[in-house]
Amino acid sequence: MSAPIQLRPDETFILNVGPQHPATHGVLRVKMEMDGEYIVKAETVLGYVHRMHEKMGENRTYAQYLPNLSRLDYLGALGYTHGHVLSIERAAGIEVPERAEYIRAITVELNRVASHLFWFGAFVMDLGGFSPLMYAIQDREHILDILEGVTGSRLTYCYYRFGGLYNDVDDEFIEATKRFIPNMRKSLKKYAALVTGNIIFHKRLEGIAPVSAETCRKYGATGPVARGSGINFDVRKNEPYSVYSDFDFDVPVYQEGDSLARYKVRMDEIEQSLRIIEQGLAKLPAGPIMTEKKPKNIKLPVGDFYQAVETARGSFGIRIVSDGDKNAYRLKLRSPTYSNMHLFDETCEGMLIMDALAFMGSLDLVIPEMDR
Amino acid sequence: MSLTLLNVIVAVVIAIAFAAANAAYLVWAERRGAARIQRRPGPNINGPFGLLQPPIDGIKLMTKQLMIPGGADKILFMVAPVLAMAPAIMSFVTIPFSENIVARNMDIGVLMIFAFASMGAMAILLAGWGSRNKYSVMASVRAVSQNVSYEIPMLITAITVIMVNGSMDLKAINLAQAGGFWHWNIFPSLQSPLMPVSFIIFFICSLAETNRAPFDLGEAESELVAGFHTEYGSMGFGLFFMAEYANIVIGASLTTLLFLGGWGCPFGLFPGVWWFLLKIYLLIATFIWIRWTFPRTTIYGLLNLSWKILIPISLFNLLLTAGFMKVF
Numbered sequence: 001m002s003a004p005i006q007l008r009p010d011e012t013f014i015l016n017v018g019p020q021h022p023a024t025h026g027v028l029r030v031k032m033e034m035d036g037e038y039i040v041k042a043e044t045v046l047g048y049v050h051r052m053h054e055k056m057g058e059n060r061t062y063a064q065y066l067p068n069l070s071r072l073d074y075l076g077a078l079g080y081t082h083g084h085v086l087s088i089e090r091a092a093g094i095e096v097p098e099r100a101e102y103i104r105a106i107t108v109e110l111n112r113v114a115s116h117l118f119w120f121g122a123f124v125m126d127l128g129g130f131s132p133l134m135y136a137i138q139d140r141e142h143i144l145d146i147l148e149g150v151t152g153s154r155l156t157y158c159y160y161r162f163g164g165l166y167n168d169v170d171d172e173f174i175e176a177t178k179r180f181i182p183n184m185r186k187s188l189k190k191y192a193a194l195v196t197g198n199i200i201f202h203k204r205l206e207g208i209a210p211v212s213a214e215t216c217r218k219y220g221a222t223g224p225v226a227r228g229s230g231i232n233f234d235v236r237k238n239e240p241y242s243v244y245s246d247f248d249f250d251v252p253v254y255q256e257g258d259s260l261a262r263y264k265v266r267m268d269e270i271e272q273s274l275r276i277i278e279q280g281l282a283k284l285p286a287g288p289i290m291t292e293k294k295p296k297n298i299k300l301p302v303g304d305f306y307q308a309v310e311t312a313r314g315s316f317g318i319r320i321v322s323d324g325d326k327n328a329y330r331l332k333l334r335s336p337t338y339s340n341m342h343l344f345d346e347t348c349e350g351m352l353i354m355d356a357l358a359f360m361g362s363l364d365l366v367i368p369e370m371d372r
Numbered sequence: 373m374s375l376t377l378l379n380v381i382v383a384v385v386i387a388i389a390f391a392a393a394n395a396a397y398l399v400w401a402e403r404r405g406a407a408r409i410q411r412r413p414g415p416n417i418n419g420p421f422g423l424l425q426p427p428i429d430g431i432k433l434m435t436k437q438l439m440i441p442g443g444a445d446k447i448l449f450m451v452a453p454v455l456a457m458a459p460a461i462m463s464f465v466t467i468p469f470s471e472n473i474v475a476r477n478m479d480i481g482v483l484m485i486f487a488f489a490s491m492g493a494m495a496i497l498l499a500g501w502g503s504r505n506k507y508s509v510m511a512s513v514r515a516v517s518q519n520v521s522y523e524i525p526m527l528i529t530a531i532t533v534i535m536v537n538g539s540m541d542l543k544a545i546n547l548a549q550a551g552g553f554w555h556w557n558i559f560p561s562l563q564s565p566l567m568p569v570s571f572i573i574f575f576i577c578s579l580a581e582t583n584r585a586p587f588d589l590g591e592a593e594s595e596l597v598a599g600f601h602t603e604y605g606s607m608g609f610g611l612f613f614m615a616e617y618a619n620i621v622i623g624a625s626l627t628t629l630l631f632l633g634g635w636g637c638p639f640g641l642f643p644g645v646w647w648f649l650l651k652i653y654l655l656i657a658t659f660i661w662i663r664w665t666f667p668r669t670t671i672y673g674l675l676n677l678s679w680k681i682l683i684p685i686s687l688f689n690l691l692l693t694a695g696f697m698k699v700f
Binding site for chain 2: 013015021022023034036037124127128129130131134135138194195198200201203204352353354355357
């Protein structure tokens with residue numbers, strides 16, 4: 001038996017949450033200095049699933065790099081590939097047919113709903129309620145089926161091409177999406193009754209882990225995390241890309257900054273995404289889905305290019321520095337959860353471990369996207 | 373009744389068999405119930421309706437190697453699971469299933485069950501301390517403070533019932549409630565007008581005492597990995613698991629005996645063990661239903677609920693009952 005540990009009464013101890021821990025939903029490690037159940041200091045340690053996606057972007061041609069983007073965030077992959085194709089199209093001056101842009105918007109929003117649904121289930125599971133996860137997964141399953149029909153894959157999509165799409169949507173896709181929207185609205189009502197109105201749920205989240213707008217700006221937090229803290233910023237509205245300026249939708253913003261506000265933002269966003277999908281299906285123009293004027297080997301002009309898109313987790317930016325070759329000279333990905341996660345260290349000081357892990361759940365972390 | 377060695381052995385064997393069978397098949401029932409709530413099939417491969425799943429799980433647990441982590445306190449580590457299971461089985465000895473089916477009826481049956489139930493907290497503490505794992509220690513401290521604070525309102529509520537019925541003998545308490553549901557303790561009487569409140573307090577406390585969701589802070593799996601039994605594998609874990617379900621059965625039995633008329637029929641027809649079993653399994657189904665519906669509470673919310681709400685109400689109820697008994 002090892003020697004007994006001598007502890008002073010005021011001494012703290014180190015608790016390793018992760019790399020393998022049910023609450024981190026991946027291989028994130030949080031080194032916590034604990035005083036009983038209270039966190040004195042926390043330090044997030046990254047790098048367990050680093051795959052050098054940025055370096056790969058410098059070694060591969062732009063087209064070869066396309067599948068890499070969908071391996072960042074396995075829950076909302078379409079948003080990330082969308083960012084890449086948009087940046088290349090803008091830099092190389094490739095025209096995209098309107099129909100393709102509409103289909104892109106519809107599929108990205110479907111993917112956003114799927115991502116938020118999965119987050120919803122996992123978040124409630126973090127709080128100890130297991131059943132909502134199953135309901136959410138069932139609804140998400142419909143989206144995955146719809147997207148599988150047009151993209152061919154269920155999770156790591158590579159559907160967009162420079163100048164258009166891989167294939168056109170069929171009537172089945174449109175019918176299934178039209179069927180899905182009212183069903184999803186019904187489910188949202190059910191979630192509101194089962195989870196949002198629950199008193200235990202409210203007590204766990206209300207006023208817990210308030211993040212000020214100031215802190216969000218300091219760490220560069222975006223997406224639902226920033227919008228839950230009263231920052232009215234959504235790339236789709238503020239710097240409209242693709243055909244988002246054609247759609248009528250609201251950006252849900254809550255001022256409280258607590259875990260409940262972040263939860264509400266995401267639940268409201270599902271409804272807004274459904275609105276966008278509805279409008280997109282109604283306006284969907286006929287025409288080609290792929291531009292004809294496209295060089296076979298895409299070479300960007302010399303320069304520095306940046307494109308931001310709003311993914312399910314926040315603002316995703318891709319910066320490409322080109323020296324005129326067929327691959328990037330330098331490539332940098334700005335992933336939203338990387339910035340969002342760093343709120344955690346500062347905010348969770350002095351919190352109970354229980355609330356801190358609920359807070360971590362409300363940040364919607366996807367580790368492979370953070371580590372890239 | 374002469375107490376022979378044979379009698380004792382038969383009684384204990386039946387108690388163990390009942391506890392073990394209940395533990396095994398309640399796991400099955402819980403998994404099927406959870407599956408029904410979550411719209412999935414649940415265990416349905418082994419045997420009809422998956423009924424062979426519990427024995428197969430048991431064999432799996434028994435054939436696994438019992439690992440003792442390095443640095444753990446060996447004796448405490450081995451003792452804790454046994455200490456969790458033994459009091460649960462002992463409590464079965466004094467529970468009357470019907471007028472005649474009782475292993476050993478005692479004048480102080482209620483007291484004995486509470487005495488054994490409070491030993492369960494010790495098992496959790498030893499398990500957490502003995503494993504020398506930070507998560508386990510934190511979880512066991514939580515579980516013990518929870519058990520201690522919920523035993524108080526539970527006992528006070530039990531005292532109220534005992535005062536009204538004038539006995540600590542579970543059999544006598546039940547005979548006092550015989551003859552139809554309007555005689556049950558759950559309904560307000562002239563002597564104790566707040567009986568429904570007592571029932572709700574008792575039910576909440578028995579949920580908390582058995583460490584069940586939404587009060588499962590001792591094994592909060594999303595925070596503390598698996599709580600106090602993180603380091604246990606094999607039958608060590610199996611015993612904790614069985615003890616949890618045995619405690620659920622005891623909690624449901626006690627609630628039935630104290631409030632729901634035990635083996636009595638709601639309409640005064642055919643009283644017997646079947647009514648008792650029906651009532652406890654209905655209560656257990658409610659336990660399962662609650663577990664798969666609600667998220668977990670926080671530890672401070674839980675302790676606040678006990679010390680600031682349940683204990684004052686149950687004390688007030690006790691005083692009120694004492695006063696009314698004096699007047700009427």
